[in-house]
Amino acid sequence: MSRALVLFQEDLPICFFYQTTLDLLINADRARYLHLQLPTLFSRSEEGSALHLATQAISLAQLSRRRYSQSLAAMNVAIRDPAKVKSDDTLYAVLLLSGYETITFDSEALFAWGTHIDGAASLLRSRGRENFITPFACNMFLFIRRNSIQSCLQISKPIDPIFHGVSEMLSPYENVEDRLLSKAMRIPALQSLANNLLSQPSWDVDFSVASELIKNAETLDGELADWARSIPNTWSYTTVTRMSYPSTREESSSSFVPNQIHRYPDFYATRVWNLYRVYRLIIQSILLRTSPLVQSIPTAYDQSYIRIEKINRAMVDDICSSVPFLLGYDLSELKSARSLDDPQSPDEDYLWPQSCVRTYAAGRAGKFSLIWPLYVACSVISVPEPQRKWMRAQLKWIAATGEAHAHLVMDAESQTLLGGPESFRFDCV
Structure with missing residues (x-):
């Protein structure tokens, strides 16, 4: 069932981004599952947090360079906080930033997407067992694994060890694509x-x-x-x-x-x-x-x-x-x-x-x-x-x-x- 974002008038672009993105995603795509979690995460995030600002950045797209810069600064603060570095909000904010970089890609940002995918893998290492304690966490892990495989293929570099040896914990959440990726990661x-x-x-x-x-x-x-x-x-x-x-x-x-x-x-x-x-x-x-x-x-x-x-x-x-x-x-x-x-x-x-x-x-x-x-x-x-x-x-x-x-x-x-x-x-x- 679709969820709704409860926002103020000035945040209507976020509603538009959320609904139009949801309409393009089918049930089998893990991105749809993760996108459905955004209203809950956004509603509980603080104004000025990395997640809050990243959501505004990706929603406003090319008009949001300032919000994007602010979200990067907030992210740097969050990853230095022992509690925030392990939170779902911080990890999800990284995914939003990588999505923003894909949507607004230009020649001045050639390395931004790869940098944030590497950063997401680093956050997974910091989270440890917390990567597997909820369905949401497992789905984020699998989504990041997919992006990490894409990234590593393009630079011919072995995938981060964090993605190995976790098949038992992830098998209940794997779909057809994940079974392909579990092989491709080699x-x-x-x-x-x-x-x-x-x-x-x-x-x-x-x-x-x-x-x-x-x-x-x-x-x-x-x-x-x-x-x-x-x-x-x-x-x-x-x-x-x-x-x-x-x-x-x-x-x-x-x-x-x-x-x-x-x-x-x-x-x-x-x-x-x-x-x-x-x-x-x-x-x-x-x-x-x-x-x-x-x-x-x-x-x-x-x-x-x-x-x-x-x-x-x-x-x-x-x-x-x-x-x-x-x-x-x-x-x-x-x-x-x-x-x-x-x-x-x-x-x-x-x-x-x-x-x-x-x-x-x-x-x-x-x-x-x-x-x-x-x-x-x-x-x-x-x-x-x-x-x-x-x-x-x-x-x-x-x-x-x-x-x-x-x-x-x-x-x-x-x-x-x-x-x-x-x-x-x-x-x-």
């Missing part, structure tokens, strides 16, 4: 080890360590594939195969349109599926870079390369197939859309022709959740150039709608697949 450590091995001279590389790394990466990749095969039917997507229709011109090898288009139950499920695909792309990049360390026989490496590229192609194709749904296009009449086989020029093919109209508002959620998957996918070396250009065209279109994150990555190569840190960290809600 990827950053594999990235870090691979980078360490590859930084050494070839004659100094420990063969046994490299072999164990590859074995662990392949095992984890298999576990991720098992997650996809065992996903509940309510999370499954349907596939429409692109039909062949007469075109006003011949398709050329320089154009690209996805051969399949996916229809998902909701945006949240689509985002989680794309996270799964990105995770597998990152693992394939680890295997691709480290396999030569242990496979001196060319035929063995060739077989490994073929398997890696097969997985890469499937993951990239599936990310492309999710684009129309996340951009809010009506997929119910796809078979009648003749012009699906009549793409525009690669530079202008921002997505689907006018015969596929938007019948619901994609809003920011759909566009924003595409930035990270497309950015990583179009950086896979073996992707055909027409497909790469198509994906970059999607990023450019998203950037043109005002998404600053897309503007920064639309022409860049993802360093995540190359073993280097990204130039900045960002969320992909």
Whole structure:
């Protein structure tokens, strides 16, 4: 049941932020559960507290730089207080600040989101057992774990130890996404080890360590594939195969349109599926870079390369197939859309022709959740150039709608697949 914020007239923007955000979140998304706790936390917080000011900052968005600065100052005071540093209010205020930084992102604040996610993990360490004494605390822990995984993947740094060894306490609260994340949290450590091995001279590389790394990466990749095969039917997507229709011109090898288009139950499920695909792309990049360390026989490496590229192609194709749904296009009449086989020029093919109209508002959620998957996918070396250009065209279109994150990555190569840190960290809600 929805809750209501009891506020004064001057705080009406907070009500607007609360209700509009709630309307965009579905029940399965942990963010909705946490958002429902805001009225209780806000009503009991003191005016001038970190939570109170952070709520005002995120609600007023770009008009609230002053409130944001005040909330940062209040946060610095709170984390020095032995009682406040462990409180739910302080931890929730950090989540609001990271949300504010995502909403109002600009080039002057490239490092703010990552800094606050690191700070949230530090607060979890301070809280200790208090992280698991209430459902609310457990859900905040899981939410921060998700963001920490995203952050660590982007800098190839192992996830904080606070997130390990707590599965028994969290299992009652885990959903389908959390079961994926409980596996994905092992990827950053594999990235870090691979980078360490590859930084050494070839004659100094420990063969046994490299072999164990590859074995662990392949095992984890298999576990991720098992997650996809065992996903509940309510999370499954349907596939429409692109039909062949007469075109006003011949398709050329320089154009690209996805051969399949996916229809998902909701945006949240689509985002989680794309996270799964990105995770597998990152693992394939680890295997691709480290396999030569242990496979001196060319035929063995060739077989490994073929398997890696097969997985890469499937993951990239599936990310492309999710684009129309996340951009809010009506997929119910796809078979009648003749012009699906009549793409525009690669530079202008921002997505689907006018015969596929938007019948619901994609809003920011759909566009924003595409930035990270497309950015990583179009950086896979073996992707055909027409497909790469198509994906970059999607990023450019998203950037043109005002998404600053897309503007920064639309022409860049993802360093995540190359073993280097990204130039900045960002969320992909």
